[in-house]
Amino acid sequence: MIVTVSRRAHFNAAHRLYRKDWSDEQNLEVFGKCSNPNYHGHNYELVVSVTGRIDKETGYVIDLRILKNIIREEVEEPFDHKNLNLEVEQFKDLNPTAENIVVVIYNKLKARLDSRLDLEVTLYETQRNFVTYSGQ
Numbered sequence: 589m590i591v592t593v594s595r596r597a598h599f600n601a602a603h604r605l606y607r608k609d610w611s612d613e614q615n616l617e618v619f620g621k622c623s624n625p626n627y628h629g630h631n632y633e634l635v636v637s638v639t640g641r642i643d644k645e646t647g648y649v650i651d652l653r654i655l656k657n658i659i660r661e662e663v664e665e666p667f668d669h670k671n672l673n674l675e676v677e678q679f680k681d682l683n684p685t686a687e688n689i690v691v692v693i694y695n696k697l698k699a700r701l702d703s704r705l706d707l708e709v710t711l712y713e714t715q716r717n718f719v720t721y722s723g724q
């Protein structure tokens with residue numbers, strides 16, 4: 589039996605969407621308010637879903653305490669209350685769009701999980717805007 593187990597998480601972070609090689613006008617045209625040079629914040633919500641076989645011994649796909657700790661170590665501690673552009677290594681040269689953030693989060697979590705487990709990560713930048721990545 590293949591079951592998907594999910595956990596929600598949350599972090600607040602600031603970002604600015606822009607390309608260093610573009611003018612302020614060009615950035616404003618493409619990224620709108622999100623290119624504000626003084627940064628702005630989002631309340632990011634995360635849904636992490638792990639799919640795999642139910643372990644016969646434990647009855648778990650993954651122990652949710654383990655998943656919770658991995659999310660805390662890989663996402664909440666490094667990202668919460670941070671300026672993503674300035675303080676998070678992965679975004680030094682990568683535009684912190686929701687798309688790029690969800691891929692970074694996916695890769696960090698995937699590296700910590702048993703390779704037999706499938707992972708899908710959904711990141712809400714606002715209640716209405718969200719992105720999903722499952723490793724394709």
Ligand code: NI
Nearest residue numbers: 603622628630
């Ligand atoms: Ni934004």
